[in-house]
Amino acid sequence: MHRLLHAILVGLVGAGIVHIAVLLLVPQFSGQSAWARLAATSGPYTMTALKAETGGAPAVRSVDPLFAAAACRFDLADGMAHVKGPAGESAATLPFWSVSVYDGSGNNIYSFNDHAASKGRLDAVVLTPTQMNEVRKDLPEEYQGSVFIEAPITDGMLVVRAFIPDESWRPSVSRFLEQSSCEPRQP
Template identity: 60%
Template structure:
């Protein structure tokens, strides 16, 4: 009887370990991750609304209905990436940078931005060395986000406290841009 209980306990522990490992590996093998779903909606360097306010199903499900969101995929091998929006009169906005696997690497919001404006530069450490030598014109006041990645996703969220803010937040996200910065200009 003791051997049977030992075998059952060992089997349950082994099954638990296998279950945990499988759950942790699912994102690595999933073909329907956020990167893939965004790739089906738009190309690199294109701000794409990911909330359910676009009329179709949301690209990525949001846990908070009080936020509208837009996202942009980028590849730093093509150059440094700039995110900005000309609108700055929202109750609150935030921006996050994720690696291709969905790990949050950097976040900031309107309270830590210059004049409350979305104006961020995402670049690698090697690209940052070049920027430090001669800051390209027009990048003054930008928030520099130096990350050791090549491909990533940015997500910009705008807070919608009530229905009267829906249009302003939608305009903020619709006018947001995600572009490669040209050093030659």
């Protein structure tokens, strides 16, 4: 019985020490979020490649080596965020691409891929419900075929990922991500 009580006491003290250490380390890691690292490397409405070709550490590490990614931070208080892929058929000829919208805390708000896009082209508008009501009144010609992402947030991040099945696809995927744009627009 004495050994059992001793083991329980040691386990509780050890768990308490681990718990306190984790709580003390939270501020250390919270400043290294994807949002903070992206904010340190680029401004809002700038498509930033999530890779380390310049010799430094990537703004955000990609989990899957078969995907290349670029991200764009936006603030819907400035207006809608309009994300477009390069002109032409390059997006439609890629094997696969996807878009995810995250809030400032890193929660995924919305995701879609090339199969849900009009003719496989990257053309999306992120906007608030109020901005959506304004756009619905008179839809501009440039938004015909756009995917509308109504998000109840003020600031967020949009990540575009593209699949690289083998190295022969890397130039096409890189060109697609580099030529994609992210711009603020008024409703």
